[in-house]
Amino acid sequence: MTKVLSSTIGYPRIGEKREWKKALEQFWNGNITESEFLSEMETLRTNDLQKQQDIGSDLIPIGDFSLYDHVLDTAVMFGFIPNRFKHKGGEVPIDLYFDIARGNHEAVASEMTKWFNTNYHYIVPEIDSDAQPTLTENRLLPYFLEAKEKLGIIGKPVILGPVSFLKLAKGYEQKDFKKLLKRLVPLYIQVLYELERAGAEWVQVDEPILTTPMTKDDLHLFREVYDSMQNGVSSVKILLQTYFESVDHYQEVVSLPVAGIGLDFVHDQGANLESLKKHGFPKDKYLAAGVINGRNIWSEDLDTKYAQLENILSKVEKDRLIVQPSCSLLHVPVTVTTEEDLDPVIKNALSFADQKLEEATVLTEGLNHGRHTIEKHIEERTRCIELLWKSSSRNLEDVQKEVELWKDIEPKRPTHYSSRQKIHQDYFELPLLPTTTIGSLPQTKEIRQARLKWRRGEWSDEYYQSFIEDNISEWIKRQEEIGLDVLIHGEFERNDMVEFFGEKLDGFAFTRYGWVQSYGSRCVKPPVIYGDVSLTEPMTVKEITYAQSLTKKPVKGMLTGPITILNWSFVREDISKFEVTKQIALALQKEISFLEENNINMIQVDEPALREGLPIKVEKQKEYLEEAVYAFKLATSSVQDETQIHTHMCYSEFGEIMDTIDQLDADVISIEAARSHGELISDFEEKSYEKGIGLGVYDIHSPRVPGVEEMESNILRALKVLHPRQFWVNPDCGLKTRGINETTDALRNMVKVARQIREKINDEVLIIKK
Numbered sequence: 001m002t003k004v005l006s007s008t009i010g011y012p013r014i015g016e017k018r019e020w021k022k023a024l025e026q027f028w029n030g031n032i033t034e035s036e037f038l039s040e041m042e043t044l045r046t047n048d049l050q051k052q053q054d055i056g057s058d059l060i061p062i063g064d065f066s067l068y069d070h071v072l073d074t075a076v077m078f079g080f081i082p083n084r085f086k087h088k089g090g091e092v093p094i095d096l097y098f099d100i101a102r103g104n105h106e107a108v109a110s111e112m113t114k115w116f117n118t119n120y121h122y123i124v125p126e127i128d129s130d131a132q133p134t135l136t137e138n139r140l141l142p143y144f145l146e147a148k149e150k151l152g153i154i155g156k157p158v159i160l161g162p163v164s165f166l167k168l169a170k171g172y173e174q175k176d177f178k179k180l181l182k183r184l185v186p187l188y189i190q191v192l193y194e195l196e197r198a199g200a201e202w203v204q205v206d207e208p209i210l211t212t213p214m215t216k217d218d219l220h221l222f223r224e225v226y227d228s229m230q231n232g233v234s235s236v237k238i239l240l241q242t243y244f245e246s247v248d249h250y251q252e253v254v255s256l257p258v259a260g261i262g263l264d265f266v267h268d269q270g271a272n273l274e275s276l277k278k279h280g281f282p283k284d285k286y287l288a289a290g291v292i293n294g295r296n297i298w299s300e301d302l303d304t305k306y307a308q309l310e311n312i313l314s315k316v317e318k319d320r321l322i323v324q325p326s327c328s329l330l331h332v333p334v335t336v337t338t339e340e341d342l343d344p345v346i347k348n349a350l351s352f353a354d355q356k357l358e359e360a361t362v363l364t365e366g367l368n369h370g371r372h373t374i375e376k377h378i379e380e381r382t383r384c385i386e387l388l389w390k391s392s393s394r395n396l397e398d399v400q401k402e403v404e405l406w407k408d409i410e411p412k413r414p415t416h417y418s419s420r421q422k423i424h425q426d427y428f429e430l431p432l433l434p435t436t437t438i439g440s441l442p443q444t445k446e447i448r449q450a451r452l453k454w455r456r457g458e459w460s461d462e463y464y465q466s467f468i469e470d471n472i473s474e475w476i477k478r479q480e481e482i483g484l485d486v487l488i489h490g491e492f493e494r495n496d497m498v499e500f501f502g503e504k505l506d507g508f509a510f511t512r513y514g515w516v517q518s519y520g521s522r523c524v525k526p527p528v529i530y531g532d533v534s535l536t537e538p539m540t541v542k543e544i545t546y547a548q549s550l551t552k553k554p555v556k557g558m559l560t561g562p563i564t565i566l567n568w569s570f571v572r573e574d575i576s577k578f579e580v581t582k583q584i585a586l587a588l589q590k591e592i593s594f595l596e597e598n599n600i601n602m603i604q605v606d607e608p609a610l611r612e613g614l615p616i617k618v619e620k621q622k623e624y625l626e627e628a629v630y631a632f633k634l635a636t637s638s639v640q641d642e643t644q645i646h647t648h649m650c651y652s653e654f655g656e657i658m659d660t661i662d663q664l665d666a667d668v669i670s671i672e673a674a675r676s677h678g679e680l681i682s683d684f685e686e687k688s689y690e691k692g693i694g695l696g697v698y699d700i701h702s703p704r705v706p707g708v709e710e711m712e713s714n715i716l717r718a719l720k721v722l723h724p725r726q727f728w729v730n731p732d733c734g735l736k737t738r739g740i741n742e743t744t745d746a747l748r749n750m751v752k753v754a755r756q757i758r759e760k761i762n763d764e765v766l767i768i769k770k
């Protein structure tokens with residue numbers, strides 16, 4: 001029988017209630033043994049496979065599961081272990097695997113960066129110049145056999161393709177790219193061959209890099225690589241998977257010598273469908289059509305999706321079509337069913353990973369057995385979506401009018417930076433190389449449990465508030481004792497830098513278990529923007545002013561910026577993202593004026609997600625960046641001259657957005673730099689940046705306390721490019737994931753280094769850039 005198939009590109013690995021995270025942390029803390037840990041992981045993995053089978057997916061991914069990160073898995077599988085971990089070759093022990101990701105007492109962790117335009121972070125593979133790829137272990141094989149033997153599932157193993165893998169890696173010279181690729185391909189063939197022998201019918205090879213700009217040479221290489229790979233095996237079918245955008249070179253991509261091509265029909269703004277209609281699709285190939293949005297949490301309008309698939313079927317035979325989400329479901333929470341406290345109007349319009357797979361199977365069933373067989377589902381979805389779209393929360397006249405009022409005004413600080421800088425120098429009287437931190441201080445188990453007790457009603461508001469104040473007070477004392485120049489209150493009252501603000505603003509809803517993996521065991525619970533956003537009362541004033549009352553040193557106000565709140569939330573889709581960002585920016589503008597009214601004149605507005613949201617397609621980037629600058633300035637530029645606006649960014653490559661960073665017109669930016677081992681500095685060299693800048697002097701992701709020499713060399717390197725009056729000394733990012741002792745020791749070392757260098761500058765021992 002001709003049959004359309006349904007498929008999953010990847011499934012969330014964290015479990016319905018973050019069981020994965022809990023097991024990992026218990027293992028790292030030594031509370032469970034390695035075999036207990038691995039057995040818990042097996043249970044989670046097989047439960048997830050069983051669930052997908054019960055939902056009715058035809059092609060179930062294998063090996064998308066990971067003990068930390070799938071890019072790290074690929075690096076380890078092919079033997080790319082950085083030399084500093086002194087691995088002697090062969091299979092990689094589990095401790096070493098985690099050391100690469102997290103660092104150990106002797107060696108710093110590998111760099112971590114954003115996975116394309118998502119809030120997922122991967123471990124950047126490091127390919128030392130003398131690296132010889134070897135197959136340390138075919139990690140997909142045991143997973144494949146496990147599914148086959150335990151559950152009777154003939155899974156679809158998933159692997160990151162060689163071209164994307166190498167392009168995402170670093171450490172090797174560009175001239176060695178082809179040589180490395182040539183060495184890698186036979187190893188990939190070996191993996192495919194072993195899977196074929198074990199009974200695999202399909203293997204999904206992810207090449208998301210194909211949605212980024214590709215040269216002719218790249219495309220030629222793709223052809224060579226996949227020619228070798230598909231011809232290197234006999235029966236197993238390669239499904240070359242792309243996602244997050246359209247492919248620019250549609251004809252070249254769909255004609256690559258593989259059995260199937262996976263395209264994103266959601267985040268392509270119609271481009272893939274247009275190409276399909278214009279150029280058709282090779283008769284001998286399967287098309288895996290990503291029509292279910294793998295990045296949002298809203299139910300699909302099944303009527304529209306069905307029509308879209310019928311459209312696709314005008315160019316592809318039924319028995320060559322696969323229906324699937326647009327990308328891995330790693331980026332959405334697991335299931336809506338456990339959400340008991342949500343307003344039913346919102347809940348009924350939501351769709352998390354399990355529901356998205358159900359949508360794919362329903363559509364597949366309709367295509368196979370006729371639309372009438374799924375008519376009820378279609379009507380039900382339409383009804384739920386309409387109910388939310390018509391809700392009054394989406395039509396708040398006051399909010400919309402205020403956005404409209406700003407339409408013709410350009411938000412801009414009245415005084416130029418060069419004058420503001422002098423005003424701030426007199427106002428704050430900070431020394432050269434002022435020391436500070438990024439905002440959060442250790443969120444200990446005690447703090448998280450206190451919040452849980454308060455949320456459950458076991459602690460009163462007053463009791464919880466005084467607990468938070470005790471923590472603030474303890475840390476103000478500690479920061480003074482350490483000798484930091486600009487203090488922070490520590491963000492103890494915040495569960496997360498976005499969720500916290502979402503809870504305080506109107507127009508947001510919260511899930512209980514809507515977690516998504518951010519990096520390693522760390523998860524975030526993005527709030528849901530379902531209505532118009534507005535601020536009714538101050539969100540941060542109480543804690544900041546309390547902190548400021550305890551010290552004469554400046555305490556920075558601490559806010560999350562409009563672009564980051566937007567990018568790290570799940571956003572309504574009935575109006576443009578820019579409209580929502582402006583609503584958030586105006587709410588923040590009010591908060592900033594509340595802070596100023598309370599004499600807080602140094603205010604940090606974090607925008608770590610600004611770079612992440614940069615569209616993959618170059619032609620869409622300008623508009624995004626202009627809108628981001630507008631929103632940031634809308635939030636921050638209505639302040640007095642004395643007020644010093646800071647911002648902070650992390651986990652990204654910043655070179656290509658240097659102009660935007662400048663246009664934000666923030667007086668000071670702190671930016672992640674330590675993990676990339678100083679590479680960022682050259683961007684500032686080229687740009688001749690004038691405003692205040694704190695290039696993170698140590699990596700906060702590792703429990704290891706950074707040494708004085710290491711930080712000293714980071715600072716001295718930066719001072720070759722930046723003036724010491726510009727340069728701030730701070731860690732890479734917030735300290736919420738670190739312990740109290742390691743944080744205290746690290747900050748002590750940091751202040752010591754800053755003071756030493758400051759003295760050398762004052763004594764003119766150190767010649768500085770004028």
Ligand SMILES: CN1c2c(nc(N)[nH]c2=O)NC[C@@H]1CNc1ccc(C(=O)N[C@@H](CCC(=O)N[C@@H](CCC(=O)N[C@@H](CCC(=O)O)C(=O)O)C(=O)O)C(=O)O)cc1
Pocket residue numbers: 021119443445448449451452494495496497498499518519521522523524525568608651736737
């Ligand atoms: C700066 N980063 C952030 C990103 N995205 C965000 N939305 N927020 C960010 O800060 N992207 C880039 C980076 C990623 N970095 C991190 C760093 C750290 C975390 C993290 O620590 N996440 C926590 C969850 C945070 C949270 O909401 N905690 C709640 C407690 C929730 C909970 O677990 N409760 C328990 C009981 C408490 C206990 O017993 O310990 C329960 O309900 O069972 C809170 O503080 O109230 C994590 O644990 O993963 C994320 C991203």
Ligand SMILES: N[C@@H](CCS)C(=O)O
Pocket residue numbers: 438439440497558606608648650733734735736
């Ligand atoms: N102020 C936040 C920024 C994280 S990107 C923090 O310190 O955690």
Ligand SMILES: [Zn+2]
Pocket residue numbers: 438608648649650732733734
């Ligand atoms: Zn950060």
